[in-house]
Structure formats: C-alpha cells, structure tokens
Amino acid sequence: MLLLLAFWSCRTEPDRYMQWREYLGGPDRNHFSKLGQITPGNVSQLEPAWTYSTADSGQMQVSPIIIDSILYGITPGVRAFAVHAGTGKEIWTFGDTLKKWSHVSRGVTYWEEGKDKRIFIGIGHHLHALDALTGKPVAGFADGGKLDLRTGYPDRALKKYVISTTPPALFENTLVLSVRLSEDTDAAPGDIRAFDAMTGRPIWTFHTIPYPDEEGHETFPSDAHLNNGTGGANNWCGMAVDTKRGIVFVPTGSSAYDFYGGNREGQNLYANSLIALDIRTGKKIWHYQTIHHDLWDRDLPAPPNLIQVKRNGRVIDAVAQITKHGYVFVFNRETGEPLFPIEEIPVPTDGLPGEHVWPTQPVPAKPAPFARQGHELTEDDINPYSPNREELLATFRKIDKRHFAPPGPEGTLIFPGFDGGGEWGGAAADPQNGILYINSNEMPWVLTMVTTPQDVMLSGLSPGERVYAINCAVCHQNNRSGSAESGYPSLVDIGNRQTRQHIDQIISGGKGMMPGFTQLTSAEKQSLIDFLLGQEKTELADNGGVQKKRLPYRSTGYHKFLDRNGLPAVGPPWGTLNAIDLSTGEYLWKVPLGELDSLKAAGIPATGLENYGGPLVTENGLLFIAATKDGKFRAFDRHTGKLLWETRLPASAFATPATYSFRGRQYVVIACGGEKLGTKKGNKYVAFALPEQQKNF
Numbered sequence: 061m062l063l064l065l066a067f068w069s070c071r072t073e074p075d076r077y078m079q080w081r082e083y084l085g086g087p088d089r090n091h092f093s094k095l096g097q098i099t100p101g102n103v104s105q106l107e108p109a110w111t112y113s114t115a116d117s118g119q120m121q122v123s124p125i126i127i128d129s130i131l132y133g134i135t136p137g138v139r140a141f142a143v144h145a146g147t148g149k150e151i152w153t154f155g156d157t158l159k160k161w162s163h164v165s166r167g168v169t170y171w172e173e174g175k176d177k178r179i180f181i182g183i184g185h186h187l188h189a190l191d192a193l194t195g196k197p198v199a200g201f202a203d204g205g206k207l208d209l210r211t212g213y214p215d216r217a218l219k220k221y222v223i224s225t226t227p228p229a230l231f232e233n234t235l236v237l238s239v240r241l242s243e244d245t246d247a248a249p250g251d252i253r254a255f256d257a258m259t260g261r262p263i264w265t266f267h268t269i270p271y272p273d274e275e276g277h278e279t280f281p282s283d284a285h286l287n288n289g290t291g292g293a294n295n296w297c298g299m300a301v302d303t304k305r306g307i308v309f310v311p312t313g314s315s316a317y318d319f320y321g322g323n324r325e326g327q328n329l330y331a332n333s334l335i336a337l338d339i340r341t342g343k344k345i346w347h348y349q350t351i352h353h354d355l356w357d358r359d360l361p362a363p364p365n366l367i368q369v370k371r372n373g374r375v376i377d378a379v380a381q382i383t384k385h386g387y388v389f390v391f392n393r394e395t396g397e398p399l400f401p402i403e404e405i406p407v408p409t410d411g412l413p414g415e416h417v418w419p420t421q422p423v424p425a426k427p428a429p430f431a432r433q434g435h436e437l438t439e440d441d442i443n444p445y446s447p448n449r450e451e452l453l454a455t456f457r458k459i460d461k462r463h464f465a466p467p468g469p470e471g472t473l474i475f476p477g478f479d480g481g482g483e484w485g486g487a488a489a490d491p492q493n494g495i496l497y498i499n500s501n502e503m504p505w506v507l508t509m510v511t512t513p514q515d516v517m518l519s520g521l522s523p524g525e526r527v528y529a530i531n532c533a534v535c536h537q538n539n540r541s542g543s544a545e546s547g548y549p550s551l552v553d554i555g556n557r558q559t560r561q562h563i564d565q566i567i568s569g570g571k572g573m574m575p576g577f578t579q580l581t582s583a584e585k586q587s588l589i590d591f592l593l594g595q596e597k598t599e600l601a602d603n604g605g606v607q608k609k610r611l612p613y614r615s616t617g618y619h620k621f622l623d624r625n626g627l628p629a630v631g632p633p634w635g636t637l638n639a640i641d642l643s644t645g646e647y648l649w650k651v652p653l654g655e656l657d658s659l660k661a662a663g664i665p666a667t668g669l670e671n672y673g674g675p676l677v678t679e680n681g682l683l684f685i686a687a688t689k690d691g692k693f694r695a696f697d698r699h700t701g702k703l704l705w706e707t708r709l710p711a712s713a714f715a716t717p718a719t720y721s722f723r724g725r726q727y728v729v730i731a732c733g734g735e736k737l738g739t740k741k742g743n744k745y746v747a748f749a750l751p752e753q754q755k756n757f
C-alpha cells in the first residue's frame with residue numbers, strides 16, 4: 061500500500077506551462093509556454109494551419125483556452141464557442157443568435173470535477189455555466205445555469221450596470237468575479253465576490269469601499285459604502301492566483317466618478333490597489349495603493365504577473381503589477397513588501413473647487429517607467445511629421461503638463477493616455493527568471509473639465525436635495541459643510557444637535573444672519589428636513605436607484621491629442637515593446653511595435669503604433685504579439701527584441717495569442733476581430749503551425 065502511494069505521488073501533474081488551460085496561459089497570468097517545437101530558427105516557416113470564422117464580426121479581445129482536444133473562445137457578439145483544436149471545426153456555440161451585447165469579452169474559465177466539465181462565460185448581466193462538451197447550460201449552477209452578476213450587492217445596486225469582460229479567477233471550487241461597472245456616480249460598488257463553481261452559491265465578499273467596521277473605512281466619506289453617488293473600485297481586468305499559497309491578487313480600478321472626487325474625500329482605499337486576499341476566506345493579507353484619490357482614471361489595467369526574482373543571491377516569489385501610467389510595482393508575494401523603494405512624491409493640489417486632491421503619489425525607484433511621462437515632454441517632443449505642428453504647439457503650451465496635475469478647465473495632459481501605458485492585454489513574463497515583457501502605448505490625451513449646468517445639477521437630485529441646492533447651498537455649501545470663515549454653520553449631522561421642530565422653525569423664521577424661507581410649501585419643507593436628517597427615502601425610487609447623482613464638474617469626454625492626419629500630437633514612438641529584468645529593474649531592450657505603411661514609404665523609421673492585446677513568450681526564446689492596427693502578427697527574439705517573423709492577419713488582432721500542442725503539433729492561435737482604431741472588422745481565429753512535414757524534429 062505504501063509503495064503504491066509512493067508511486068502515485070511520483071506522478072507529477074503535467075507541467076502547467078505545456079498547456080494553456082487558463083486565461084493568459086495559467087493562474088500566474090504569465091502568457092508563458094514551455095512548448096518548444098516552434099523555435100527562433102524555424103518561426104519564419106509558420107503558416108496558417110486552420111481558421112475558424114465566427115458567425116458575427118467585430119472587435120475581439122479574447123485570449124482562448126485549450127483543454128485536451130478543444131479550443132474555447134468567444135465571438136465578437138459574445139457567444140461562447142468550442143472548436144476542435146487540430147482542425148478549427150466547430151463543436152458548439154452558445155448565446156444569442158443576433159449580436160445583442162455590445163461589450164467585449166476576453167475569455168472563459170474552465171472548471172472540472174470528475175466527469176463534470178464546465179465553461180464559464182460572462183454575457184450581459186450574467187455568468188453562464190456551460191457543459192464544456194456540449195455547450196448546454198448546467199442546470200445545477202445558480203439560477204438554471206446562470207448567475208446574476210449583481211448577486212450579493214446591496215439593494216441599491218441590484219439593477220445597476222454590471223457586466224463581466226474578463227473571465228473569473230479560479231482556485232479549487234472558488235470562482236472570483238471580475239466585473240465592469242459604470243464609471244459615473246451611478247456605479248455599483250466594486251465588491252470582490254467569490255462563488256462556488258459547482259452551485260453558484262456566494263462564498264465571500266470583500267468590500268473595496270469599506271464598511272464602517274472595516275479597515276480603510278476612514279479613507280472615504282463615512283457613507284460611501286451606501287453606494288449613493290460613490291461606487292467602483294472594482295476589478296475588471298482579471299486577477300492572478302498563487303495556487304501554492306491560496307492567494308488571489310486583485311488589481312482594482314478607480315472609484316467612480318472618475319474625474320471629480322469632491323464627494324469621495326480621502327485616499328479612497330481600496331481603489332487603484334493591488335490587494336492580496338486569502339482566496340479561501342476573502343480576508344485581506346496585504347494591499348498596496350498605486351494611485352491615491354484617483355482623478356485620472358488610472359485603473360490598474362491588467363492582472364499582475366506572478367514571477368520569481370533574485371535578490372542578494374536569494375530567490376523571492378514576487379508579484380509584478382503594470383499600470384496605465386507606465387510604472388511597474390514589484391512586491392514580495394507573501395508580505396507585500398516593495399522590492400524596489402517607492403517614494404511618495406509631492407504633487408500639485410490646486411484642483412477644482414470642492415476637490416480633495418491627495419498631496420502625494422507613489423513612484424517606484426525602479427524600473428524606470430516603460431512609457432514616456434507627460435511632465436517630461438518638451439516642445440521638441442511634438443510630432444515632427446505633423447502638417448499642423450504650430451497648432452499642436454499652441455495647445456501643448458496651454459494645457460497642464462505637471463506630473464499628476466489635477467483635472468481642470470484648461471485641460472490636463474494625460475500621457476501615457478487613458479488606455480495606458482499598460483492596458484488590459486497585460487504583460488508576459490518568464491516566471492523563473494523574472495523577466496517581464498510589456499507592450500505599451502504612448503498616445504497623448506487631454507482631459508478637460510467643465511462646470512455642470514445648474515439645471516442638469518438639479519435634475520439628478522432627490523426632492524429634498526433639490527430644495528436644498530436651490531435655497532440653502534449658497535451659504536451652507538453643496539456638501540452641507542458650511543463655511544467657518546463666513547459664519548455659516550455646518551448642517552452635517554444636524555439631527556444630532558437639533559430637533560425636527562427646531563429645524564422647521566429656523567427654516568421658516570430664519571436665525572441671526574439667516575433669512576426665513578416662508579415661500580417653501582410644506583411638502584418642500586418636509587422633504588428638505590427629511591434630507592437634512594438623512595431620512596429621505598430615495599432608494600429604489602427611480603430605475604432601481606440607478607439615476608446619476610450630479611457632480612458640479614464633468615469631463616468633456618475622452619479626447620486623444622491628435623494632429624490633422626489623425627496621428628498622435630507627440631512624436632514617436634507611439635507604441636513600444638519592452639523587456640525588463642525585474643531582479644535588477646533594468647531594461648534588457650526596448651523596440652518600437654508596429655509601423656504605418658504610409659510613413660514607412662516616406663522613409664520614416666519605425667514609429668510604433670498604439671496597441672491593444674498582450675504578448676506571449678516561450679521558454680525557447682520567442683515573443684509573439686499582434687495588437688497593432690497594421691494588422692500584423694509578429695514574432696520577436698525575446699532575448700534581443702529582434703523581429704524574426706511577421707505575417708498579415710485577415711484583420712487586426714487586438715487580442716492576446718495562446719499556444720498549445722495537439723497530436724505533436726504546436727499551434728499559436730490569435731483572434732482577429734479588427735474594428736478598433738478604425739480598422740476593418742474581422743471574424744477569424746487563425747491558428748499558425750509549422751508545415752506538417754516540419755513538425756517532428
């Protein structure tokens with residue numbers, strides 16, 4: 061018996077890096093493979109082995125997974141599908157026959173126990189559990205095979221916009237959801253929630269906007285957890301799981317509304333944070349906030365990479381988090397200790413009226429940022445190839461370029477842009493030697509704030525708030541804090557100091573310098589007092605409480621800073637590919653990624669292009685990436701950054717490739733949906749492999 065046990069325990073599970081069973085290659089999200097049939101020497105012979113055409117076409121951000129002989133992916137219209145991994149022949153599809161959902165979806169999660177094999181996919185407001193072999197809903201999961209993504213939210217958020225664009229993280233039977241929310245004042249809370257993969261039952265919730273008895277509650281206004289105008293701090297981009305330790309690493313986005321935080325005074329934990337949670341209990345182990353009181357939509361954009369680095373001859377299990385603004389934060393996985401010093405630098409605090417700009421922001425000493433930083437640009441950096449360079453310069457001189465300059469009416473340079481720097485494609489890594497491979501955008505954007513018109517302000521208010529805004533805010537302030545210098549008392553928690561009758565009397569009769577308000581009807585007065593006492597019943601009054609609360613300032617929208625030709629206002633590189641050794645924090649190489657035929661024809665050296673979707677690296681020295689709008693799929697030497705192979709895809713692929721082996725042949729597959737960045741739409745998954753006669757050497 062003992063002998064038998066010994067025998068069984070010797071049977072190691074197949075190497076994780078020989079397979080591609082999870083989103084981005086595995087729970088460590090390293091986009092890394094040990095398959096070695098395709099080599100730097102033969103990569104130039106790759107050719108399409110099969111192509112699968114989805115029924116609908118358009119943008120696909122999917123990185124597919126491969127389980128045994130089946131590849132699972134998602135169509136542009138967000139239908140799940142299964143095809144044969146060796147031929148691309150369709151096995152099943154699931155979802156509406158018409159393109160119904162306008163969101164993207166980046167992948168699926170596979171779970172199995174014995175013969176029960178499931179695929180989880182987020183479509184609209186639901187997470188569906190499908191039989192992996194037939195594509196039929198698994199009746200025993202949640203509500204007839206689908207889980208409402210709002211399950212477990214407070215009442216106020218039960219009808220809000222909650223979808224899932226990134227597949228759930230998985231550990232044993234625990235699924236942890238990634239959700240996309242509104243980024244305005246109607247955002248649902250970004251609670252991190254775990255569910256049972258077998259039944260769909262809730263397991264735990266971690267409040268990223270903490271409740272009164274929870275650590276971090278003091279970093280938001282005390283009522284922020286009630287989700288009445290403050291929400292978000294959600295994980296939308298996915299997570300990484302340390303399966304040995306049972307830790308899930310959860311990067312979060314900013315708290316909503318994105319660009320004005322007058323109603324969310326404080327540091328705003330756990331927004332913009334990397335949070336390490338015990339995946340069995342949801343208890344926090346450590347956290348690190350990468351942006352305090354975010355005013356720039358600096359969501360953490362991608363799952364972190366779980367890697368090993370060397371320090372003073374020791375090997376350390378580390379977690380590396382890329383950011384939109386170009387910094388990489390590297391921590392000890394267990395303790396959260398930063399592996400390079402991080403300095404809190406003082407930043408400008410002259411924000412909009414009512415704003416509570418945080419006075420410092422964290423900047424790691426190493427590695428250097430992987431994208432140029434807006435505050436370092438000079439007039440020499442304005443696009444030299446631009447026909448309207450003078451106009452661009454005029455704008456450039458006017459806008460605020462200071463590091464972490466708060467949003468304002470004159471416009472603030474966001475560079476790298478709202479989509480990074482780093483974006484949802486994430487970084488690839490060689491987990492054993494701690495080398496990180498990041499594709500990056502260098503696209504300038506301008507954020508401009510305007511005052512919300514009075515009528516719009518009022519339209520979003522409850523009846524009592526409305527009476528208050530019209531009659532009282534001028535002296536007691538919008539947020540009821542009053543103004544000590546001017547002698548207007550605060551009305552916050554007035555109910556603790558005055559009775560309803562007394563407040564009624566003051567409103568009607570005035571007091572000292574305060575005039576009486578005899579013109580108010582008694583209904584107006586009652587709702588006003590209810591509002592002041594926090595007794596106004598507004599929850600679920602309108603559209604499930606989804607109505608937006610109005611803030612005094614709004615952004616004019618997402619605007620790229622472009623020249624007349626539609627090219628970036630700053631000079632190249634516009635997109636780069638970077639290799640960083642995270643043991644030393646030093647760059648191994650950096651090359652432009654992508655080029656435009658028109659500029660190439662004019663003799664301009666490779667400019668790099670804006671890019672979406674991540675790289676894939678192989679142990680034997682390759683880095684595959686598409687991501688650019690030039691429609692190319694490229695392979696680089698991962699040790700030098702040298703281009704080894706490129707091919708034109710049927711449509712631009714804003715997606716991360718996957719690699720797998722089936723019956724002795726290695727494939728590299730990529731979803732080509734185009735549409736983004738003005739490119740033509742596509743509907744193909746293309747799997748590349750070496751020619752048949754080449755494969756066995």
Ligand code: HEC
Binds near residue numbers: 535
């Ligand atoms: C023109 C400025 C002004 C406006 C407008 C105004 N107030 Fe006042 N309010 C004051 C001043 C000044 C005081 C302090 C009076 C004193 O104690 O002498 C005050 C005091 C109060 C108090 C008593 C506070 C306390 O702590 O005892 C209440 C309640 C109050 N205001 C409610 C309102 C409401 C409700 C409105 C709108 C209907 C309103 N006020 C509009 C100036 C104003």
